[in-house]
Structures are given as structure tokens and as C-alpha cells.
Amino acid sequence: MAYSLVAEIWSELAFGMLVFALRFFTRWKYSGFRGMSYDDLFAVFAVTFWILETVSLYTCSAYGNNINLSVESALAVPDSEVPRLILGSKLAYCAWIFYILGIWTLKGVLLCLYNRLTMGLQQQRFVWVMMVVSVLTFLASLLWHILSCYPTYRAWQIKPYPGESCTQRKWNYVIICVLDVVTDIGMMAIPIPMLLRASLTVRRKVSLVLLFGSGIFVMICAVLRAYYSLVLIDDNTVALGWAAREFLVAAIVVNAPSIKPIFSDFKKRLTENYASGSWKSGTGSNAMSSGLPPYNGKNDIENNTAITSGNHKRTQAYKMSSIGRSQPKSESQDHINTATDADNDSTNSNIGKDGIIVTTEFKVSRR
Template sequence: MTLYTPAPLLRPFGEDKPTLLVSWWITIFATIIIALRLAGRYVRVEKLWAEDKVAACSLIPLYMRMACVHVVLLYGTNNVQLPRGLQFTREEIHRRSIGSGLVLFSRILYPATLWILKYVSLHFFSRLIKATGKRRYYYTLMFVRVSLGITFLAVIISNLAECRPFHAYWQVTPDPGPQCRQGVASLLTMAVCNTFTDLLLVVFPVPIILSSKIKTSRKAFLVLLFSLGLSAVIVSSYRVPKVLDENGYQGTRTTWASIEILVGTIVANTQVLGSFIRDTGVKKARFRPGYEHNSHSGTNSKGAGGLSSFQNNNTNNMTLMSHKDNWGDEVDERGGVTGMGMSTTIKAQSSMDTDFSKSPSGRASEDSLIPKGSHHHSSNSLSQSNLSGVTAVVRTTRIEVTVEDADTGSGRQMTPTPPKPPKPPMQVRSASVRGTGRGSTKVLQQVDAPLPGGLSPPSRGGLNS
């Protein structure tokens, strides 16, 4: 088997219709997978993370490639051999020239789609090693990033540098030669670079998983999960000999390229979609009536009169919580890893995050809402408490009084009675011949007058006594 072979024989368009249908089906299925990822992420945390946006960007080259493939399969390419005695018409030459040029463009969009999906997994790994805090993983990550960039450039160069002159890529007659119509160099370069990068993405997370403090069964499951990238290696390895056996026939080449894109999409999104199905990983805290969250912050609540910090589960708060037993399912946007013996990341955007402490009986005590002791002591303890962001809660009671009508027996509210008129001021009585009135100035003057016989009048204090 030689690398460059004669062109395949001319086939009718009816034989390429299944390839066209399969390519469209794969494109739609890949779109559904990415759409489920975006919808699931937005439902759980009400926003998209960086790798979700990168995954959405892969749809652009995916559909551009599919548009090119549709025209290529419909018009044909210059990689075809006519039976003896047949010649292309001017219209057929024009159509095949357009198809050959779009083949060159689709061979650039095809690796662009796959490399964007690879970068989605790489972005997840970058947050994973950020949570571990080990510097040696940063150098490995940097090596993988540089490898992705170099391999992508190598694939693009192999597509554009194989044929000379450049316009011979879309030349139909005369025959431009196998270097310009079969694209063997780009096929081999793509297979090697794709296999190398897939192996890097499979091997990279294995040391992190094995060094974690999780169960052995969980480690085995995670290794198998990340080993799904080997399926892309198998498809890429099988695609090369299959295309060469059919002399670079465009229908076969398009079919296996579409299958490889589907496998790459599944590998890049399986880990996230699996966490959505199992309802694990990072998600927004939902308000559940009657649910009481026990605070583990260890904050002293005695100074606040029995008040403790509590978690407000209002749906307006963007609280991202991660579960401790879900490592490998998801890592939050700041790089917090769940499980693996590490601390759980809780991201809250509310300054009033409080939760009532539980009573010894296991239920939240309503008495904890009211500070103990006097009002003055309670206010001082709240002002001097070392709790930050704690708001005192005062329980108030509203009482409505209803008076029962004795005659009708119907309940009605009391109506206020009109106020009584003020009493008239006290009048001072004047002195008369038989006596004097109390409170009169004249009486005091008479009492202070000297008595006959040289006796002094008694003091006012004596009179008052």
C-alpha cells in the first residue's frame, strides 16, 4: 500500500447521500450535547463558566464545516477518475472546482472543532490543579497547552503546504497530481497530532486522581471516566488505513471525520453531563421551606445573646455549594475541588448569611431570636460581639382586641369614647363676718397680725401641721 494512489472511480451522488445524512445527524447530535451542557449549567448556577463558553464556540467551526461538506458531496471534487471515453462538461468542471476548494477549507475547520473541544477539557484541568496547590502540575499543564498550540499549527501547515502551486488544490483538468487532490500529508499529520494530544489529556489527570484521599473504587471510576479519550485515539487510528484503502475517497474521509468529531464532543462533555444526571457537583443553593442549616463556622454566639450566624437560602443569593463526596464530577469556577480530602468551596454573594443555631433537642429554638437579659446588656453585647455581618432579630407580637357585643353577640372593635369636658377652676372664697375662706390671702394676713397682750402668732408651719 503506497501513500499516493490513483484517483478513485467516479461514483453517483446516490452513494454519497448516506454520508451526507450521517454527517448532518452527527452535527445535530453534537449540538444537542453541547446545548444540554449549557442548559444544565445555567439551570444549576444561573450562569455559564469559561469552559462552557468555549464549548459553545466549537459550534461555529462545526456548522461551517458541515456547510462545506454539504456542497462538497453535492458538487464533487477533483479527486475522481473518469471512465474511458467520458469527459467533464464545463459546468461539471466549475462545480468540482468549487467543491475542491471547499475541501481545503473544511480540512482546516475539522481540526479547529476538535482542538476547541480539547481546550474545554484542558480548562477543566487548569482549575483542578489550582485546587491541589501543587506546583509541579502547573508545569505539566503548561506543556500540554504548548503542545495543543504546536500540533494545531502543524495540522494547518500540512494542509496548506502539500500542493504547489497553491491554486492546483481546486484544479480539475488537467490532473493536478495526487499531492494536490488526495491530501495524504494532512491526513497523516492530523492522525499523529490528534492521537498525541488525546493521550496527553488522558494521562494528565491520572496522577492527581491516584494521589487523592478517596476510595479505591472511586479512583477506578474516575480513571475510567477520563480514559474515554482513548476512544478518540482508536477512531483516529482506524480512520487512516480505511481512507488510504479507498484511495482517499471523499465520502469515506468525510464519514470518519464526522465520527471523530462526535467522539470528541462526547469525551469533552461526558464528565459534566454525568454530574448533572447524578445531581452532584457545584450547584446553586435552593430555598427549601422548613430546612434548617446547621452552621459549622465555629463562631461564638454567647456574646450576641444566643444569636449565631446562619445561612440565608434565599433564591436571590448566588450561593455556589459543592458536595464533599463528588470529586471528579465538577470543580467550581474559582478552582475549589469537592472531596479528595480538601476543603469545600462555598461562594456567597450576600453579606447577611445567617442561620439559627439548633437547640440541644435538635430543633431551632425560638427563644434564640430574643437576646437574654436586660435590654441594655443585650444591646452592648451585640455591639461588642466579634460576629461580622450578624443582624439582631427582635420578635414582635401584634395583638388585636375584639369586644363582644352583649346585645347582638357579634364581634366588633371598640370605638373610642369622646373625652369629658374639663372641670372649672377652683374659686377662692372670701372672708366673712363669721369666718374666713381657705386659701385666701386675707386669711394669711390676719394670721400674721400681732395678738392682744403681746403674744406672738404661731408660725405657719404650726398651722400647717
């Protein structure tokens, strides 16, 4: 069966839209519309740019463009074909812009997520640094694309031949790939060190490292795209195909932390169905020696939590991420707790009569 670029780019876009739809459904299910954050806004932008890029790739491939032209072949193009090639070349030029916008908005999704996860931690400063770095690499990539062929109209010029810097754009693949990978490496350096130091079980720690370290696949895809596009520079279907593949891989990796809760719940329900009993609510206790900020959001996991302070009691729902306890319901409620077991023991031992002890009541029922 012959390879079809059109079939690939549209099928990958369709699958990617399913991934984003699952992401938005999961966020709505566990956080509600009011719980949406900036990473969801970046996700909307990413969807928009991905659609625009796919349309541009399809149309520039259908209309033709100046990528494969040379000095001799450009002069041999019939005048009647020039307007069509100009339109296709303009679309190819726009496809680069949509590609840059889309890839860096996906980075914005992760950075906003990391900013929430590191709220109140020292690592949040590094998140801010990476936000600045991401903006700078984005601007550098965009400006390189625009200024590497100046005046801009030469990017879609047919006669006379404008030169390889305006048609094949070989250095685009190198410069933008380097900036892309460097930014991804810096972003991966945010969660991995914290997870390795976190007070988690080995199994949980490995699963989270694999989840947040999956950005390595995006970097591999970006490098392969640049390599094959340069090696087969005369076949523009290679570059167009790899652009779509990279976008799909990046979309899956970026949305994985957000859609994980719904799969975790599904797995939990399956386990409960095969179990002889059913736990209606989780178990556990938590203690801390400082005040707790109340959280009354209806979309958070609300447990019947009794808080004892001094000689009086009061019961109130709290957002558990505010006390350093991670919730499986949604990544917006997660909080990476880097305290060691020794620190936890020390904290528990120092709780006096004026301390605050958070306990959770549980009800067990058998089907």
C-alpha cells in the same frame, strides 16, 4: 438498505447538538450565566466549526470535487463541469480547516476544565504545558494542510491535474492523526495520575478514571479514520463519514464531565422516590487550620455552615471546592484532593483553639 453519507453526517450532527445543548443546560442550571467559563466559550466555537464542517462535507459531496481525479480523467472533464468541481474542491479544502479547528477547540474545552480542577495544585503546571503543546500541534496541523499544496489555488484546480498532494492529501491523514493522538495522550496524563492518588473510594475512583480516560475512544476513532481513509482513498465518502464520526465521539467524551451532574441528580431523585425517607441536605464535616475564602455565589451549593475560630462563631456560605471538598453539582465546583488519609488525620489532630473547624448542620424529614 443502501448507505447514505448525507443521512449519517446530519444525524450525527443532530445528536451532537443535543449533547452540547444538554451541556449548556447543565452548566446554566448549576452555575448560571455568570458561572460560565472559557471551556464553555470553546464549546460554542466547537459547535460552530462542527456545523461548518458538516455543511462543507455535504456540499462538497453534492457538487463533486477533484479528489477522485487523475491526469487522464481531469483532462476528460467537460468545461461546463469545471466550475462546479472547483466549488466542490474549495469546500473540501475548507472542510479540512473546519475539522482541524473543531477537533482542537474540543481539546480546549477539556484543558480549561483541567485548569480549574487543578487550581492551586502542582499538576496545574502540566496543564499549562499541555496548553502550549496543544497550540503548537494545532498550528502544525493547520500549516501542514495549507502549505502541503502551494500555491493554494492548486488545491481546487481541475485542469491540468494538480497532483495527489493537492487532491487526495494522503499525508494529511497521517500527520494530523499523529499530532492529534499525541496531544490526546498528553491530556489524558493530566487527570489520571491525580485520580489514582486521590483520597477516594475505589468505586468513585474507578468511575472518574473511566470518565476522564474515555479520551482513548477519541484516539481509536482518529486512528480508524486515518486508516480507512488511506485504504479506501478513492472513495471520498469513507473519509467524509469517518470525519463526522470522530467529531461525534470527541464531542460526547469532552462533554461527559459537564453533563454528568444532571444525571447524578436524576439518579439521586429516583433513589429518594423509592426510599422510605428523604434527606433534605447532606451530612458531613470538614476541618482545616487555615483561613477560608468566602464565596457568596448564589449558584453554588450553600449549606448552613458554622465556622468556629477561637471564642467566636460566624456563619457564612463557602464554595466547598475551595476547601478541597468536591461537589457533585457541577464540574466547575470540583476540586481533586490528592491528600492521603494520613495527611487528613494529621491535619485534624493539629487543630487547636485557634484553628478553624467547618461543620454542617443537617435536617432530616420523613415524607
